[in-house]
Amino acid sequence: MPPVPDGTVHPFSPGGPSERGLVTYPEKAVAEYRATGYWTGRTLPAELRAAAHEHADRQALITPEVALTYEELFTLAENFAAGLVEATELWPGDAVMFQMGNVAETVVSYLGCLLAGIRPVCTLPQHGVREISVLARHVGARGLILQADFGRGQLPDQARQLMSDGVITEVVVARGPAFGSALTYDALLRVGEVVDSAHLPYHSLSPDQIAVFQLSGGTTGLPKVAPRLHEEYTYNSVAWATTLNWGPGTVALYPLPIMHNAGISVGLQPALLTGATLVLAPTAGIPALLDLIEATRPDALPLVPPALAVRLLEEPRSRQVDLSSIKTFIVGGQKLALETAERLRDVLGISIRQKFGMAEGMFLVTPSDAGEEVRHHTVGSPISPADEIRILHPDGKSEVPDGALGELCVRGPYTIRGYFRAEQHNAAAFTADGFYRTGDLARRRIVDGMAYYSIDGRIKDVINRGVEKIHADEVEELIMRHPDVVNAALVAMPDKVLGERGCAYLVLKPAAAPPTVASLGVFLLGEGLARYKLPERVELIESLPLSNVGKVAKKALREDIAMKLAAEPHV
Incomplete structure:
Protein backbone atom coordinates (compact mmCIF):
# COMPACT_ATOMS: atom_id res chain seq x y z
CA MET A 1 0.00 0.00 0.00
CA PRO A 2 1.49 3.36 -0.96
CA PRO A 3 1.82 6.25 1.49
CA VAL A 4 -0.81 8.95 1.30
CA PRO A 5 0.62 11.77 -0.89
CA ASP A 6 1.64 14.92 0.95
CA GLY A 7 -1.05 17.55 1.14
CA THR A 8 -3.98 15.16 0.63
CA VAL A 9 -6.69 14.09 3.03
CA HIS A 10 -6.56 10.40 3.85
CA PRO A 11 -9.62 8.74 2.28
CA PHE A 12 -10.69 7.23 5.61
CA SER A 13 -10.39 10.36 7.72
CA PRO A 14 -13.68 11.79 9.06
CA GLY A 15 -15.18 13.92 6.34
CA GLY A 16 -12.53 12.76 3.88
CA PRO A 17 -13.17 12.06 0.20
CA SER A 18 -14.53 8.56 0.79
CA GLU A 19 -17.44 9.88 2.89
CA ARG A 20 -18.59 12.66 0.58
CA GLY A 21 -22.05 11.94 -0.74
CA LEU A 22 -22.99 10.01 2.40
CA VAL A 23 -26.29 10.83 4.06
CA THR A 24 -25.89 9.67 7.63
CA TYR A 25 -28.04 9.32 10.74
CA PRO A 26 -28.95 12.38 12.84
CA GLU A 27 -26.88 12.77 16.00
CA LYS A 28 -29.97 12.22 18.17
CA ALA A 29 -30.70 8.88 16.51
CA VAL A 30 -27.06 7.78 16.84
CA ALA A 31 -27.11 8.61 20.55
CA GLU A 32 -30.36 6.67 21.05
CA TYR A 33 -29.14 3.60 19.18
CA ARG A 34 -25.90 3.52 21.15
CA ALA A 35 -27.62 4.18 24.48
CA THR A 36 -29.98 1.25 23.93
CA GLY A 37 -27.14 -1.06 22.86
CA TYR A 38 -28.28 -1.57 19.28
CA TRP A 39 -25.08 0.10 18.15
CA THR A 40 -21.90 -0.81 19.99
CA GLY A 41 -19.37 1.83 18.96
CA ARG A 42 -17.29 -0.93 17.31
CA THR A 43 -16.65 -1.59 13.64
CA LEU A 44 -17.97 -4.55 11.67
CA PRO A 45 -14.53 -6.21 11.22
CA ALA A 46 -13.76 -5.73 14.93
CA GLU A 47 -17.01 -7.46 15.87
CA LEU A 48 -16.38 -10.30 13.41
CA ARG A 49 -12.83 -10.79 14.63
CA ALA A 50 -13.95 -10.85 18.27
CA ALA A 51 -16.57 -13.51 17.48
CA ALA A 52 -13.97 -15.56 15.62
CA HIS A 53 -11.66 -15.45 18.63
CA GLU A 54 -14.46 -16.59 20.93
CA HIS A 55 -15.47 -19.50 18.66
CA ALA A 56 -12.01 -20.34 17.26
CA ASP A 57 -12.41 -24.14 17.24
CA ARG A 58 -15.98 -24.25 15.93
CA GLN A 59 -16.86 -24.87 12.32
CA ALA A 60 -17.38 -21.53 10.57
CA LEU A 61 -17.75 -22.37 6.87
CA ILE A 62 -18.55 -25.51 4.90
CA THR A 63 -18.61 -25.77 1.11
CA PRO A 64 -18.53 -28.92 -1.05
CA GLU A 65 -14.76 -28.31 -1.32
CA VAL A 66 -13.58 -27.21 2.14
CA ALA A 67 -14.54 -27.02 5.81
CA LEU A 68 -12.95 -24.27 7.90
CA THR A 69 -12.99 -23.48 11.59
CA TYR A 70 -13.27 -19.88 12.74
CA GLU A 71 -9.52 -19.81 13.41
CA GLU A 72 -8.71 -21.23 9.96
CA LEU A 73 -11.13 -18.92 8.15
CA PHE A 74 -9.92 -15.75 9.84
CA THR A 75 -6.26 -16.70 9.48
CA LEU A 76 -6.86 -16.86 5.73
CA ALA A 77 -8.81 -13.57 5.85
CA GLU A 78 -6.02 -11.83 7.77
CA ASN A 79 -3.42 -13.12 5.32
CA PHE A 80 -5.54 -11.86 2.42
CA ALA A 81 -5.92 -8.47 4.13
CA ALA A 82 -2.19 -8.22 4.75
CA GLY A 83 -1.55 -9.17 1.12
CA LEU A 84 -3.83 -6.35 -0.06
CA VAL A 85 -2.00 -3.91 2.20
CA GLU A 86 1.48 -4.98 1.08
CA ALA A 87 1.09 -5.88 -2.57
CA THR A 88 -1.50 -3.49 -4.03
CA GLU A 89 -1.97 0.25 -4.48
CA LEU A 90 -5.26 0.19 -2.54
CA TRP A 91 -5.74 2.41 0.52
CA PRO A 92 -8.13 2.01 3.44
CA GLY A 93 -11.34 3.64 2.30
CA ASP A 94 -10.99 2.43 -1.29
CA ALA A 95 -13.82 0.39 -2.77
CA VAL A 96 -13.35 -2.97 -4.49
CA MET A 97 -15.84 -4.58 -6.86
CA PHE A 98 -16.67 -8.27 -6.35
CA GLN A 99 -17.50 -10.68 -9.17
CA MET A 100 -17.44 -13.95 -7.29
CA GLY A 101 -19.65 -16.99 -6.88
CA ASN A 102 -20.41 -19.16 -3.86
CA VAL A 103 -16.92 -20.44 -3.08
CA ALA A 104 -14.77 -20.22 0.04
CA GLU A 105 -12.47 -17.69 -1.66
CA THR A 106 -15.38 -15.25 -1.79
CA VAL A 107 -15.91 -15.37 1.96
CA VAL A 108 -12.17 -15.04 2.66
CA SER A 109 -11.87 -12.09 0.25
CA TYR A 110 -14.90 -10.31 1.71
CA LEU A 111 -13.62 -10.66 5.26
CA GLY A 112 -10.09 -9.76 4.14
CA CYS A 113 -11.29 -6.52 2.56
CA LEU A 114 -13.09 -5.54 5.78
CA LEU A 115 -9.95 -6.26 7.83
CA ALA A 116 -7.89 -4.17 5.41
CA GLY A 117 -10.31 -1.25 5.72
CA ILE A 118 -11.32 -1.69 2.08
CA ARG A 119 -14.98 -1.50 1.17
CA PRO A 120 -16.55 -4.42 -0.73
CA VAL A 121 -18.96 -3.42 -3.48
CA CYS A 122 -21.41 -6.30 -3.67
CA THR A 123 -21.88 -6.57 -7.39
CA LEU A 124 -22.69 -9.85 -9.13
CA PRO A 125 -20.60 -12.01 -11.48
CA GLN A 126 -23.44 -11.71 -14.00
CA HIS A 127 -22.84 -7.97 -14.39
CA GLY A 128 -21.17 -6.93 -17.62
CA VAL A 129 -18.48 -4.36 -18.43
CA ARG A 130 -20.94 -1.52 -18.81
CA GLU A 131 -22.61 -2.17 -15.47
CA ILE A 132 -19.35 -2.61 -13.57
CA SER A 133 -17.97 0.56 -15.18
CA VAL A 134 -20.96 2.67 -14.15
CA LEU A 135 -20.94 1.36 -10.59
CA ALA A 136 -17.16 1.59 -10.18
CA ARG A 137 -17.12 5.22 -11.28
CA HIS A 138 -20.06 6.03 -9.02
CA VAL A 139 -18.47 4.68 -5.81
CA GLY A 140 -14.89 5.45 -6.84
CA ALA A 141 -13.80 1.81 -6.91
CA ARG A 142 -10.29 1.09 -8.19
CA GLY A 143 -10.14 -2.62 -7.45
CA LEU A 144 -11.84 -5.80 -8.67
CA ILE A 145 -11.82 -9.32 -7.23
CA LEU A 146 -13.01 -11.95 -9.68
CA GLN A 147 -13.53 -15.70 -9.88
CA ALA A 148 -11.89 -16.82 -13.12
CA ASP A 149 -13.78 -20.10 -13.47
CA PHE A 150 -17.26 -18.63 -12.87
CA GLY A 151 -19.90 -19.30 -15.51
CA ARG A 152 -18.48 -19.43 -19.03
CA GLY A 153 -15.12 -18.03 -17.89
CA GLN A 154 -15.92 -14.53 -19.20
CA LEU A 155 -14.76 -12.54 -16.17
CA PRO A 156 -11.00 -12.35 -16.94
CA ASP A 157 -11.74 -10.88 -20.39
CA GLN A 158 -14.12 -8.38 -18.81
CA ALA A 159 -11.43 -7.41 -16.31
CA ARG A 160 -8.92 -6.85 -19.11
CA GLN A 161 -11.40 -4.51 -20.76
CA LEU A 162 -12.01 -2.63 -17.51
CA MET A 163 -8.27 -2.23 -17.00
CA SER A 164 -7.76 -1.13 -20.60
CA ASP A 165 -10.53 1.47 -20.18
CA GLY A 166 -8.85 2.78 -17.04
CA VAL A 167 -11.88 2.00 -14.88
CA ILE A 168 -10.08 -0.54 -12.68
CA THR A 169 -6.39 -0.43 -11.74
CA GLU A 170 -6.06 -3.33 -9.27
CA VAL A 171 -7.33 -6.85 -10.04
CA VAL A 172 -7.18 -9.99 -7.90
CA VAL A 173 -7.91 -13.29 -9.65
CA ALA A 174 -9.23 -16.25 -7.67
CA ARG A 175 -9.29 -19.77 -9.11
CA GLY A 176 -7.30 -18.91 -12.21
CA PRO A 177 -3.98 -17.53 -13.53
CA ALA A 178 -2.92 -13.91 -13.34
CA PHE A 179 -2.80 -11.68 -16.42
CA GLY A 180 -1.18 -8.32 -17.04
CA SER A 181 -0.72 -6.54 -13.71
CA ALA A 182 -3.34 -8.67 -11.96
CA LEU A 183 -2.43 -10.60 -8.81
CA THR A 184 -3.74 -14.00 -7.84
CA TYR A 185 -5.65 -14.78 -4.67
CA ASP A 186 -3.03 -17.40 -3.75
CA ALA A 187 -0.18 -14.91 -4.24
CA LEU A 188 -1.83 -12.44 -1.86
CA LEU A 189 -2.19 -15.16 0.76
CA ARG A 190 1.52 -16.00 0.45
CA VAL A 191 2.46 -12.34 0.86
CA GLY A 192 0.20 -12.02 3.87
CA GLU A 193 1.62 -15.08 5.61
CA VAL A 194 4.86 -13.25 6.39
CA VAL A 195 3.28 -9.94 7.44
CA ASP A 196 2.37 -9.10 11.03
CA SER A 197 -1.44 -8.92 11.06
CA ALA A 198 -1.54 -7.16 14.43
CA HIS A 199 -1.52 -3.78 12.68
CA LEU A 200 -4.16 -4.33 10.02
CA PRO A 201 -6.06 -1.13 9.13
CA TYR A 202 -9.38 -2.23 10.67
CA HIS A 203 -8.00 -1.35 14.12
CA SER A 204 -8.08 2.36 13.22
CA LEU A 205 -11.45 2.56 11.45
CA SER A 206 -14.35 4.66 12.70
CA PRO A 207 -17.67 2.86 13.30
CA ASP A 208 -19.71 5.68 11.77
CA GLN A 209 -18.18 5.28 8.31
CA ILE A 210 -19.08 3.13 5.31
CA ALA A 211 -18.24 -0.57 5.64
CA VAL A 212 -19.88 -2.04 2.52
CA PHE A 213 -21.62 -0.80 -0.62
CA GLN A 214 -24.77 -2.71 -1.58
CA LEU A 215 -26.41 -2.28 -4.96
CA SER A 216 -30.11 -1.50 -4.67
CA GLY A 217 -30.78 -1.26 -8.37
CA GLY A 218 -30.13 0.49 -11.64
CA THR A 219 -26.84 0.74 -13.50
CA THR A 220 -27.91 3.23 -16.13
CA GLY A 221 -27.53 6.92 -15.36
CA LEU A 222 -27.29 7.37 -11.61
CA PRO A 223 -27.15 4.03 -9.75
CA LYS A 224 -28.89 3.51 -6.43
CA VAL A 225 -26.18 2.31 -4.07
CA ALA A 226 -26.87 1.70 -0.38
CA PRO A 227 -23.89 2.69 1.82
CA ARG A 228 -23.98 0.30 4.79
CA LEU A 229 -22.24 1.71 7.86
CA HIS A 230 -20.23 -0.37 10.32
CA GLU A 231 -22.53 -0.21 13.35
CA GLU A 232 -25.85 -0.40 11.56
CA TYR A 233 -24.77 -3.25 9.27
CA THR A 234 -23.47 -5.20 12.25
CA TYR A 235 -26.75 -4.64 14.08
CA ASN A 236 -28.76 -5.68 11.00
CA SER A 237 -27.04 -9.07 11.09
CA VAL A 238 -27.16 -9.47 14.88
CA ALA A 239 -30.86 -8.58 15.01
CA TRP A 240 -31.59 -11.17 12.32
CA ALA A 241 -29.59 -13.86 14.13
CA THR A 242 -31.30 -12.99 17.43
CA THR A 243 -34.75 -13.19 15.86
CA LEU A 244 -33.93 -16.66 14.49
CA ASN A 245 -32.26 -17.74 17.77
CA TRP A 246 -28.94 -18.53 16.09
CA GLY A 247 -25.83 -19.38 18.03
CA PRO A 248 -23.18 -22.09 18.47
CA GLY A 249 -24.64 -25.29 17.09
CA THR A 250 -26.79 -23.60 14.44
CA VAL A 251 -26.12 -24.87 10.91
CA ALA A 252 -27.47 -22.50 8.24
CA LEU A 253 -27.53 -23.55 4.59
CA TYR A 254 -27.45 -20.68 2.08
CA PRO A 255 -28.08 -21.44 -1.63
CA LEU A 256 -28.33 -17.95 -3.18
CA PRO A 257 -25.51 -15.58 -4.29
CA ILE A 258 -23.53 -14.77 -1.16
CA MET A 259 -22.22 -11.43 -2.52
CA HIS A 260 -25.63 -9.84 -2.34
CA ASN A 261 -27.22 -7.97 0.54
CA ALA A 262 -29.36 -10.98 1.39
CA GLY A 263 -26.38 -13.33 1.37
CA ILE A 264 -24.31 -11.05 3.58
CA SER A 265 -26.97 -9.94 6.06
CA VAL A 266 -29.14 -13.05 6.45
CA GLY A 267 -26.45 -15.68 5.92
CA LEU A 268 -22.76 -14.84 6.21
CA GLN A 269 -22.60 -12.16 8.90
CA PRO A 270 -25.36 -13.47 11.20
CA ALA A 271 -23.64 -16.86 11.25
CA LEU A 272 -20.12 -15.55 11.84
CA LEU A 273 -21.17 -13.04 14.51
CA THR A 274 -22.90 -15.71 16.61
CA GLY A 275 -20.68 -18.79 16.38
CA ALA A 276 -22.97 -20.60 13.95
CA THR A 277 -21.88 -22.64 10.92
CA LEU A 278 -22.58 -21.40 7.40
CA VAL A 279 -22.99 -24.05 4.71
CA LEU A 280 -22.51 -22.37 1.34
CA ALA A 281 -24.19 -24.09 -1.60
CA PRO A 282 -22.31 -23.57 -4.90
CA THR A 283 -25.59 -23.20 -6.80
CA ALA A 284 -29.30 -23.14 -6.14
CA GLY A 285 -29.73 -26.37 -8.08
CA ILE A 286 -31.93 -28.83 -6.22
CA PRO A 287 -29.62 -31.88 -6.56
CA ALA A 288 -26.68 -30.00 -5.02
CA LEU A 289 -28.94 -28.59 -2.32
CA LEU A 290 -30.26 -32.02 -1.38
CA ASP A 291 -26.70 -33.39 -1.27
CA LEU A 292 -25.71 -30.69 1.22
CA ILE A 293 -28.83 -31.26 3.34
CA GLU A 294 -27.93 -34.93 3.60
CA ALA A 295 -24.26 -34.20 4.35
CA THR A 296 -24.57 -31.32 6.83
CA ARG A 297 -28.07 -31.68 8.39
CA PRO A 298 -28.81 -27.94 8.51
CA ASP A 299 -31.46 -26.64 10.86
CA ALA A 300 -31.94 -23.35 8.97
CA LEU A 301 -32.47 -22.28 5.38
CA PRO A 302 -32.66 -18.53 6.03
CA LEU A 303 -33.75 -17.49 2.55
CA VAL A 304 -35.44 -19.65 -0.08
CA PRO A 305 -36.99 -17.90 -3.09
CA PRO A 306 -40.43 -19.15 -4.13
CA ALA A 307 -38.89 -20.50 -7.36
CA LEU A 308 -36.60 -22.76 -5.35
CA ALA A 309 -39.47 -23.91 -3.15
CA VAL A 310 -41.45 -24.89 -6.25
CA ARG A 311 -38.48 -26.78 -7.71
CA LEU A 312 -37.96 -28.57 -4.42
CA LEU A 313 -41.54 -29.79 -4.62
CA GLU A 314 -41.12 -30.85 -8.24
CA GLU A 315 -37.98 -32.92 -7.55
CA PRO A 316 -38.96 -36.56 -6.76
CA ARG A 317 -35.80 -37.08 -4.73
CA SER A 318 -37.02 -34.48 -2.21
CA ARG A 319 -39.45 -37.06 -0.90
CA GLN A 320 -36.61 -39.52 -0.27
CA VAL A 321 -34.20 -37.17 1.54
CA ASP A 322 -34.62 -36.72 5.30
CA LEU A 323 -35.57 -33.06 5.73
CA SER A 324 -36.46 -33.35 9.41
CA SER A 325 -33.40 -31.39 10.57
CA ILE A 326 -34.77 -28.19 8.97
CA LYS A 327 -36.58 -26.20 11.64
CA THR A 328 -36.35 -22.79 9.97
CA PHE A 329 -37.38 -22.57 6.31
CA ILE A 330 -37.82 -18.93 5.33
CA VAL A 331 -39.23 -17.93 1.96
CA GLY A 332 -38.58 -14.47 0.57
CA GLY A 333 -38.12 -12.56 -2.64
CA GLN A 334 -41.77 -12.13 -3.50
CA LYS A 335 -45.15 -13.31 -2.27
CA LEU A 336 -45.40 -17.08 -1.92
CA ALA A 337 -48.45 -18.73 -3.46
CA LEU A 338 -50.73 -20.22 -0.80
CA GLU A 339 -50.85 -23.48 -2.76
CA THR A 340 -47.05 -23.77 -2.58
CA ALA A 341 -47.00 -23.15 1.18
CA GLU A 342 -49.63 -25.83 1.74
CA ARG A 343 -47.86 -28.36 -0.50
CA LEU A 344 -44.55 -27.79 1.32
CA ARG A 345 -46.41 -28.59 4.54
CA ASP A 346 -48.36 -31.58 3.24
CA VAL A 347 -45.81 -33.16 0.87
CA LEU A 348 -42.44 -32.40 2.50
CA GLY A 349 -43.44 -31.67 6.10
CA ILE A 350 -41.94 -28.15 5.95
CA SER A 351 -43.54 -25.28 7.85
CA ILE A 352 -42.63 -22.08 6.06
CA ARG A 353 -41.96 -18.63 7.40
CA GLN A 354 -41.97 -15.58 5.13
CA LYS A 355 -39.53 -12.69 4.95
CA PHE A 356 -39.33 -9.26 3.39
CA GLY A 357 -36.09 -7.33 3.16
CA MET A 358 -34.14 -4.81 1.14
CA ALA A 359 -30.61 -3.60 0.47
CA GLU A 360 -31.65 -0.35 2.15
CA GLY A 361 -32.12 -2.15 5.46
CA MET A 362 -35.50 -3.07 6.94
CA PHE A 363 -36.25 -6.78 7.49
CA LEU A 364 -39.57 -8.34 8.44
CA VAL A 365 -40.15 -12.03 9.16
CA THR A 366 -43.02 -14.14 10.45
CA PRO A 367 -42.53 -15.57 13.97
CA SER A 368 -41.77 -19.28 14.28
CA ASP A 369 -44.69 -19.82 16.63
CA ALA A 370 -47.26 -17.89 14.59
CA GLY A 371 -50.24 -19.65 13.06
CA GLU A 372 -50.69 -20.22 9.35
CA GLU A 373 -52.86 -17.13 9.00
CA VAL A 374 -49.74 -15.08 9.75
CA ARG A 375 -47.05 -17.34 8.21
CA HIS A 376 -48.94 -17.96 4.96
CA HIS A 377 -50.53 -14.55 4.42
CA THR A 378 -48.05 -11.97 5.76
CA VAL A 379 -44.30 -11.26 5.85
CA GLY A 380 -44.49 -10.81 9.60
CA SER A 381 -43.15 -7.96 11.67
CA PRO A 382 -39.82 -6.08 11.94
CA ILE A 383 -36.83 -7.77 13.56
CA SER A 384 -35.89 -4.86 15.83
CA PRO A 385 -37.96 -3.14 18.54
CA ALA A 386 -36.55 0.14 17.20
CA ASP A 387 -37.83 -0.41 13.66
CA GLU A 388 -40.54 2.05 12.62
CA ILE A 389 -43.14 1.47 9.89
CA ARG A 390 -45.70 3.80 8.38
CA ILE A 391 -48.24 2.82 5.73
CA LEU A 392 -48.76 6.08 3.89
CA HIS A 393 -51.53 7.34 1.66
CA PRO A 394 -50.42 8.10 -1.93
CA ASP A 395 -50.18 11.78 -0.93
CA GLY A 396 -47.16 10.77 1.18
CA LYS A 397 -48.44 12.73 4.18
CA SER A 398 -51.11 10.78 6.02
CA GLU A 399 -51.19 7.19 7.26
CA VAL A 400 -53.92 4.83 6.12
CA PRO A 401 -55.99 2.86 8.63
CA ASP A 402 -55.15 -0.75 9.54
CA GLY A 403 -56.09 -3.11 6.72
CA ALA A 404 -55.97 -0.41 4.06
CA LEU A 405 -53.47 -0.42 1.20
CA GLY A 406 -50.69 2.16 1.20
CA GLU A 407 -46.99 2.67 0.62
CA LEU A 408 -44.60 0.90 2.99
CA CYS A 409 -42.29 3.51 4.55
CA VAL A 410 -39.60 2.48 7.04
CA ARG A 411 -36.99 3.90 9.39
CA GLY A 412 -34.77 2.38 12.04
CA PRO A 413 -31.31 1.51 13.37
CA TYR A 414 -30.20 -0.39 10.25
CA THR A 415 -32.17 1.33 7.47
CA ILE A 416 -30.11 3.81 5.45
CA ARG A 417 -30.96 7.49 5.45
CA GLY A 418 -29.92 8.09 1.85
CA TYR A 419 -28.37 6.54 -1.24
CA PHE A 420 -24.71 7.27 -1.92
CA ARG A 421 -24.06 10.42 -4.00
CA ALA A 422 -27.69 10.56 -5.15
CA GLU A 423 -29.40 13.78 -4.10
CA GLN A 424 -32.09 13.45 -6.76
CA HIS A 425 -32.96 9.88 -5.77
CA ASN A 426 -32.94 10.80 -2.09
CA ALA A 427 -35.34 13.69 -2.52
CA ALA A 428 -37.96 11.30 -3.89
CA ALA A 429 -37.12 8.18 -1.88
CA PHE A 430 -36.99 9.58 1.66
CA THR A 431 -39.44 11.63 3.68
CA ALA A 432 -38.31 14.82 5.38
CA ASP A 433 -37.99 12.94 8.69
CA GLY A 434 -35.91 10.08 7.26
CA PHE A 435 -38.42 7.36 6.40
CA TYR A 436 -37.45 5.34 3.34
CA ARG A 437 -40.27 5.14 0.80
CA THR A 438 -39.95 1.57 -0.42
CA GLY A 439 -42.36 1.84 -3.34
CA ASP A 440 -44.08 -1.33 -2.12
CA LEU A 441 -47.80 -1.45 -1.46
CA ALA A 442 -48.55 -2.94 1.93
CA ARG A 443 -51.21 -3.47 4.60
CA ARG A 444 -50.91 -3.56 8.36
CA ARG A 445 -52.93 -6.53 9.61
CA ILE A 446 -53.87 -7.00 13.25
CA VAL A 447 -53.98 -10.67 14.28
CA ASP A 448 -54.62 -11.53 17.94
CA GLY A 449 -53.69 -8.00 18.90
CA MET A 450 -50.33 -8.08 17.08
CA ALA A 451 -49.40 -6.06 13.99
CA TYR A 452 -48.15 -7.93 10.92
CA TYR A 453 -47.61 -6.70 7.39
CA SER A 454 -48.44 -8.02 3.94
CA ILE A 455 -46.87 -6.87 0.68
CA ASP A 456 -49.58 -6.60 -1.96
CA GLY A 457 -47.98 -4.94 -4.95
CA ARG A 458 -45.69 -2.05 -5.69
CA ILE A 459 -45.56 1.49 -6.94
CA LYS A 460 -42.02 1.30 -8.30
CA ASP A 461 -41.42 0.12 -11.84
CA VAL A 462 -39.44 -2.95 -10.80
CA ILE A 463 -39.71 -6.56 -11.92
Missing part, protein backbone atom coordinates in the same frame (compact mmCIF):
# COMPACT_ATOMS: atom_id res chain seq x y z
CA ASN A 464 -39.00 -9.13 -9.21
CA ARG A 465 -37.50 -12.08 -11.07
CA GLY A 466 -36.88 -14.58 -8.31
CA VAL A 467 -34.78 -12.68 -5.77
CA GLU A 468 -33.32 -10.31 -8.38
CA LYS A 469 -34.79 -6.89 -9.12
CA ILE A 470 -34.88 -5.64 -12.71
CA HIS A 471 -35.40 -1.91 -13.08
CA ALA A 472 -37.50 -1.43 -16.19
CA ASP A 473 -36.10 1.98 -17.11
CA GLU A 474 -32.58 0.57 -17.35
CA VAL A 475 -33.62 -2.15 -19.82
CA GLU A 476 -35.87 0.21 -21.79
CA GLU A 477 -33.06 2.69 -22.26
CA LEU A 478 -30.92 0.01 -23.91
CA ILE A 479 -33.78 -1.38 -26.01
CA MET A 480 -34.29 2.12 -27.41
CA ARG A 481 -30.79 1.96 -28.90
CA HIS A 482 -31.97 -0.80 -31.24
CA PRO A 483 -32.08 0.64 -34.77
CA ASP A 484 -35.55 -0.79 -35.50
CA VAL A 485 -37.27 0.28 -32.25
CA VAL A 486 -39.31 3.47 -32.01
CA ASN A 487 -40.64 2.98 -28.49
CA ALA A 488 -40.46 0.33 -25.79
CA ALA A 489 -41.90 -0.62 -22.42
CA LEU A 490 -40.81 -3.46 -20.17
CA VAL A 491 -43.43 -4.86 -17.80
CA ALA A 492 -43.74 -7.78 -15.42
CA MET A 493 -45.58 -10.86 -16.55
CA PRO A 494 -46.63 -13.46 -13.98
CA ASP A 495 -44.61 -16.65 -13.66
CA LYS A 496 -45.43 -19.49 -11.27
CA VAL A 497 -41.77 -20.35 -10.64
CA LEU A 498 -39.94 -17.00 -10.51
CA GLY A 499 -42.92 -14.85 -9.60
CA GLU A 500 -42.33 -12.45 -12.48
CA ARG A 501 -40.44 -12.26 -15.76
CA GLY A 502 -39.91 -9.35 -18.13
CA CYS A 503 -42.06 -8.81 -21.22
CA ALA A 504 -40.98 -6.15 -23.73
CA TYR A 505 -43.69 -4.27 -25.66
CA LEU A 506 -42.10 -2.79 -28.79
CA VAL A 507 -43.17 -0.19 -31.32
CA LEU A 508 -41.13 -0.71 -34.51
CA LYS A 509 -40.18 1.44 -37.45
CA PRO A 510 -42.24 0.83 -40.63
CA ALA A 511 -41.20 -2.35 -42.49
CA ALA A 512 -38.75 -3.34 -39.75
CA ALA A 513 -38.22 -7.06 -39.24
CA PRO A 514 -39.82 -8.15 -35.94
CA PRO A 515 -37.14 -8.99 -33.37
CA THR A 516 -37.38 -12.25 -31.48
CA VAL A 517 -36.58 -12.85 -27.83
CA ALA A 518 -33.29 -14.37 -28.95
CA SER A 519 -32.28 -11.58 -31.35
CA LEU A 520 -33.27 -8.85 -28.89
CA GLY A 521 -31.26 -10.68 -26.23
CA VAL A 522 -28.17 -10.77 -28.44
CA PHE A 523 -28.49 -7.03 -29.02
CA LEU A 524 -28.91 -6.23 -25.32
CA LEU A 525 -26.00 -8.45 -24.31
CA GLY A 526 -23.92 -6.51 -26.83
CA GLU A 527 -24.98 -3.32 -25.05
CA GLY A 528 -23.65 -4.75 -21.78
CA LEU A 529 -26.88 -5.80 -20.07
CA ALA A 530 -26.66 -8.67 -17.60
CA ARG A 531 -28.23 -11.88 -18.89
CA TYR A 532 -30.77 -12.20 -16.06
CA LYS A 533 -32.29 -8.83 -17.05
CA LEU A 534 -33.09 -9.86 -20.64
CA PRO A 535 -36.77 -9.74 -21.67
CA GLU A 536 -38.25 -13.23 -21.88
CA ARG A 537 -41.13 -12.35 -24.16
CA VAL A 538 -41.62 -9.79 -26.93
CA GLU A 539 -44.98 -8.28 -27.87
CA LEU A 540 -45.35 -5.95 -30.87
CA ILE A 541 -47.76 -3.06 -30.60
CA GLU A 542 -48.66 -0.11 -32.85
CA SER A 543 -48.35 2.42 -30.03
CA LEU A 544 -47.91 2.29 -26.28
CA PRO A 545 -51.07 3.11 -24.29
CA LEU A 546 -50.91 6.33 -22.30
CA SER A 547 -52.47 7.33 -19.00
CA ASN A 548 -54.50 10.49 -18.55
CA VAL A 549 -51.32 12.33 -17.56
CA GLY A 550 -49.43 11.23 -20.65
CA LYS A 551 -47.30 8.45 -19.14
CA VAL A 552 -47.08 4.92 -20.50
CA ALA A 553 -50.00 3.00 -18.99
CA LYS A 554 -48.01 0.00 -17.81
CA LYS A 555 -50.94 -1.26 -15.77
CA ALA A 556 -52.80 -1.83 -19.04
CA LEU A 557 -49.80 -3.65 -20.51
CA ARG A 558 -49.45 -5.87 -17.44
CA GLU A 559 -53.13 -6.73 -17.65
CA ASP A 560 -52.78 -7.44 -21.37
CA ILE A 561 -49.92 -9.90 -20.97
CA ALA A 562 -51.58 -11.57 -17.98
CA MET A 563 -54.72 -12.15 -20.08
CA LYS A 564 -52.68 -13.53 -22.97
CA LEU A 565 -50.83 -15.93 -20.71
CA ALA A 566 -54.05 -17.08 -19.08
CA ALA A 567 -55.55 -17.82 -22.50
CA GLU A 568 -52.59 -19.85 -23.70
CA PRO A 569 -52.65 -23.62 -23.22
CA HIS A 570 -50.50 -24.84 -20.34
CA VAL A 571 -47.70 -27.16 -21.30
